Amino acid sequence: MKKASASFFVLLLFLPFAVEAANIPAPRGYVNDYGNMISSSTEADLATKLKTFEETDSTQLVVLTVPSLEGEPLEDYSIKVAEAWKIGQKGKDNGILFLVSREDRKMRIEVGRGLEGKLTDLTAGRIIDLVVKPRFKAEDYDGGFIAGVSALIDATRGEFTADRRTPSGGQGPYVPFAGEMPSWFAFLMLMGFFAFFAAVARSRARHNRLSRRGLRRSGRGYPPYPGGYYGEGWSTREEKDSDVDSGGGFSGGGGSFGGGGASGSW
Amino acid sequence: MKKLLRYVASGMILFMLSGCGYNVMQQNEEAVKAAWGDVEATYQRRSDLIPNLVETVKAYAKFEKDTLTQVTEARAKVGTVQMSKDVLDDPKKFEEFQAAQNSMSSALSRLLVVVEKYPDLKANQNFMDLQHQLEGTENRINVARTRYNKTVETFNASIRTFPNNLTNKFLLHLKPKEPFKAAPGAEKAPQVTF
Numbered sequence: 001m002k003k004a005s006a007s008f009f010v011l012l013l014f015l016p017f018a019v020e021a022a023n024i025p026a027p028r029g030y031v032n033d034y035g036n037m038i039s040s041s042t043e044a045d046l047a048t049k050l051k052t053f054e055e056t057d058s059t060q061l062v063v064l065t066v067p068s069l070e071g072e073p074l075e076d077y078s079i080k081v082a083e084a085w086k087i088g089q090k091g092k093d094n095g096i097l098f099l100v101s102r103e104d105r106k107m108r109i110e111v112g113r114g115l116e117g118k119l120t121d122l123t124a125g126r127i128i129d130l131v132v133k134p135r136f137k138a139e140d141y142d143g144g145f146i147a148g149v150s151a152l153i154d155a156t157r158g159e160f161t162a163d164r165r166t167p168s169g170g171q172g173p174y175v176p177f178a179g180e181m182p183s184w185f186a187f188l189m190l191m192g193f194f195a196f197f198a199a200v201a202r203s204r205a206r207h208n209r210l211s212r213r214g215l216r217r218s219g220r221g222y223p224p225y226p227g228g229y230y231g232e233g234w235s236t237r238e239e240k241d242s243d244v245d246s247g248g249g250f251s252g253g254g255g256s257f258g259g260g261g262a263s264g265s266w
Numbered sequence: 267m268k269k270l271l272r273y274v275a276s277g278m279i280l281f282m283l284s285g286c287g288y289n290v291m292q293q294n295e296e297a298v299k300a301a302w303g304d305v306e307a308t309y310q311r312r313s314d315l316i317p318n319l320v321e322t323v324k325a326y327a328k329f330e331k332d333t334l335t336q337v338t339e340a341r342a343k344v345g346t347v348q349m350s351k352d353v354l355d356d357p358k359k360f361e362e363f364q365a366a367q368n369s370m371s372s373a374l375s376r377l378l379v380v381v382e383k384y385p386d387l388k389a390n391q392n393f394m395d396l397q398h399q400l401e402g403t404e405n406r407i408n409v410a411r412t413r414y415n416k417t418v419e420t421f422n423a424s425i426r427t428f429p430n431n432l433t434n435k436f437l438l439h440l441k442p443k444e445p446f447k448a449a450p451g452a453e454k455a456p457q458v459t460f
Binding site for chain 2 (some may be wrong): 075079120121122124125126129257258259260261262263
């Protein structure tokens with residue numbers, strides 16, 4: 001008896017983790033068809049479309065279908081997923097989650113704070129009512145997703161543009177060895193640069209011709225390396241690495257959500 | 267020499283202050299205030315939507331004067347609850363604010379139930395748009411309240427745990443903040459009567 005209750009308590013300890021894991025699925029890519037509603041060719045098309053959209057506009061639009069909400073309110077679930085996946089770029093807050101639950105016949109468009117001006121609750125509601133719902137009602141799910149995603153892209157295009165450093169191409173040409181270098185090493189290297197240039201400048205002041213040759217010779221081994229850029233390139237590269245493991249090319253940028261968007265059923 | 271001693275002493279005090287949660291408590295209080303700002307903004311957004319909603323419903327549902335009056339009155343009452351800065355520190359004022367907003371919520375949900383009787387109104391594009399806006403706003407209120415409660419939880423915990431509680435007692439004198447509680451009767455859905 002004692003043993004049984006003890007093991008029960010141990011089980012209780014693990015319960016929160018188990019529940020959390022069951023509730024929020026891991027992001028697989030731009031299109032996460034856990035509810036098996038989208039045909040594979042459409043899924044691939046949508047994924048390419050959404051990837052290009054992020055490359056040009058930096059806005060992250062992610063589609064998620066689930067078989068059922070298991071009794072959880074739609075709005076609670078969708079904001080939990082949006083926050084867990086960190087959809088949208090940090091600071092821009094330009095993420096959109098298009099969530100569909102198959103058995104509940106419910107859907108929601110969750111809009112990040114940065115897009116609330118362009119994609120208002122009203123616009124999101126109209127996209128659900130006028131674009132997606134009629135197609136879902138006719139059981140044309142592929143058509144509904146394609147039309148819905150296009151409408152969302154049209155509504156938000158131009159609100160943001162991608163930075164010079166595109167989110168999906170984190171490994172810029174200016175960041176050699178970024179994947180392998182620990183940050184203290186980078187710091188040491190920077191210090192080395194400073195010391196090197198300082199030394200060169202000093203010796204140049206003394207005997208001009210000789211030192212210039214010296215600079216050319218020893219400078220050859222070093223990559224071109226603007227210092228201010230380094231920190232950013234490093235962190236995105238790291239993020240990219242981890243998201244490649246999860247597969248699919250999408251990785252959340254840290255956008256925040258305030259509960260904007262619209263829900264509907266069909 | 268005396269000067270040096272004074273520097274050392276002030277340095278020590280700074281160090282001790284950061285070690286006893288002085289800064290943490292201030293930061294947590296600011297977080298609560300910021301979250302409260304969001305709560306207020308979302309409630310304001312709801313109040314702004316109501317005149318439009320009332321006008322639209324009025325055109326279709328002429329016989330629902332009572333319900334409409336209740337909504338308008340609730341909105342007026344929300345407007346009269348004075349929003350001052352100390353509403354966060356004063357449980358009584360906070361209660362007042364919450365009560366006013368709750369009566370607004372229940373008046374609104376009654377209105378939306380009544381609307382079910384008017385298919386013409388429900389099919390009206392203007393009304394459908396308003397309904398989306400209202401739903402969106404209610405959802406934002408929900409999110410803002412949950413986040414506010416989370417920051418309050420952090421703040422209240424930070425002023426009660428050792429050694430922060432000593433710092434607070436002797437230096438800061440911060441009061442615990444009030445979280446939102448579920449409205450009484452909120453677990454029951456409004457009844458439809460024909």
